[in-house]
Amino acid sequence: MRNMIFNYLSHILSKRKTWTAVLKILMVLIYQSNPTFAQSSGPLDWAAFELSQLIIEPGTKMSGNLFINAGVDNVETFIPVTVFHGSKPGPVLSLIAGIHGSEYAPILSMQRLPDLLDPVEMSGTLIIVHIANMPAFQARTVYFGPNDLKNLNRTFPGNPNGTVTERIANTLTQEVMSQSDYLVDIHSGDANESLSPSYTAYYKEAGSEEIISESERIAFAFGLETVVQFAGSYDSVEDAIYTSAQAVTRGIPAIDVESGELGIVDNIFIDLITEGALNVLKELGMLTGQYEPTHNPLIITDRARIYSEHQGIWHADELVKTGDYVTEGTTLGVITDYFGNKLQAVLAPASGVLLILFGTPPVNEGDNIVVIGELPVTDG
Numbered sequence: 001m002r003n004m005i006f007n008y009l010s011h012i013l014s015k016r017k018t019w020t021a022v023l024k025i026l027m028v029l030i031y032q033s034n035p036t037f038a039q040s041s042g043p044l045d046w047a048a049f050e051l052s053q054l055i056i057e058p059g060t061k062m063s064g065n066l067f068i069n070a071g072v073d074n075v076e077t078f079i080p081v082t083v084f085h086g087s088k089p090g091p092v093l094s095l096i097a098g099i100h101g102s103e104y105a106p107i108l109s110m111q112r113l114p115d116l117l118d119p120v121e122m123s124g125t126l127i128i129v130h131i132a133n134m135p136a137f138q139a140r141t142v143y144f145g146p147n148d149l150k151n152l153n154r155t156f157p158g159n160p161n162g163t164v165t166e167r168i169a170n171t172l173t174q175e176v177m178s179q180s181d182y183l184v185d186i187h188s189g190d191a192n193e194s195l196s197p198s199y200t201a202y203y204k205e206a207g208s209e210e211i212i213s214e215s216e217r218i219a220f221a222f223g224l225e226t227v228v229q230f231a232g233s234y235d236s237v238e239d240a241i242y243t244s245a246q247a248v249t250r251g252i253p254a255i256d257v258e259s260g261e262l263g264i265v266d267n268i269f270i271d272l273i274t275e276g277a278l279n280v281l282k283e284l285g286m287l288t289g290q291y292e293p294t295h296n297p298l299i300i301t302d303r304a305r306i307y308s309e310h311q312g313i314w315h316a317d318e319l320v321k322t323g324d325y326v327t328e329g330t331t332l333g334v335i336t337d338y339f340g341n342k343l344q345a346v347l348a349p350a351s352g353v354l355l356i357l358f359g360t361p362p363v364n365e366g367d368n369i370v371v372i373g374e375l376p377v378t379d380g
Contacts, residue, residue, distance in 0.1 A: 059087035090124025101136025105260030106186035109273035156246035188260025196323035198259035201228035214253035221283035222276035300373035304350035
C-alpha cells in the first residue's frame, strides 16, 4: 500500500501544479502517518475533484458531459462521463470505452459498472468515459468518425483547432489523461472483426521501467487468460497516436483490453470487462476485497498482420476460427472481386494464435484483415 501511495505521489508531482494537487498530497501524507486521524476523519479530508465543469466532492459521484465545441467543421458533440471520488485518498484511474463507436461490449460494461460501486467505500478517483467517440457511436460507423473519416485511435494527442475527431482526442488528452495515474483503454473486435480470445495488452518497451512494470501489473490484475505485449516506443507524444501509447509516453501506466466482436451484445464479453475493471480497482487499493489475478497467462510477444491488396469481397475459410492456433501458410480465406473472381489468397503470415479475422464480406484495399499473435520461442 505504501509503495502505491509513493508511486501515486510521484505521478502527481510530475503532472500536476495546482493547489488542489498539493492539498491531495498533504492529505495522503497525513492519512498515512496518523492512523487515528484517518479513522476519525470524514469525507472532507481531501479536496474535491474537478473534471472540466464537474466538481465532485469526496465520497460522491457525478455524471455529466465533456462538451466538444463546434470547430472548423461546425460539428458539436460531447463525451458522457461518470466520476467516483472516493472518501479516502488514492490514485486516479480512468476507464475509457467507445474509442471506436461500434465496439459495444466495453460501452455496455461501463453502463453497468457504476451500479456496483459506492464512492463512500472507495479510495482515490475513478473516471469512467462511457462513450469516447459519440459521433461514431450515433452513426454506427466502423473504425472512423462519420464527419471527418478519421480513426480516433490514430489521432492522439489531438488538436483543439482540428476536425471533430482531433478535438475529441485533445479533450481526452487534456481533461482525462492529464489527471490520470492509471488508464485502461477498453476495446472489442469492431463490428466487422471476429476476435478471440479476450486479452489485455501493454507496451513492453515504451516508457520508463516503472511505467512498463506498472502497466504489466494492471494487465495481469485485470484477470484475462491472454496478455499481449506491444512492441515499440515513441520519441514524442506527437508520435504516440494510439490512446494507451499516448498515456505511457506521458508517464501514465496504461493497458488495452479487447473483449467482444462483430458488434455482438453478449454477457460473456461484457462481464469479463466489468469483472476485470473491479479487479484493477482492488489491485490499486481503490476497493477492498479479494480477487484472483492472472498467474500464468498465455503471453503473446508479437503480432503478424495481413492487409488487403484489393477492394472486393472477403470469404473467410470455414475451417478456421479466431482463437485457433494456426501454422504459417494456413489458408485463412480469399478475396474476390464483385463478380466472384479470385483476387488474393490470404495465408497465415506466421504461426500462432489467430487473434483477429475479418468476419463480414466488405473489404477495401489496405484493410487489416488478419492479426496473428506469435508465442514466445522456447528451446527444445
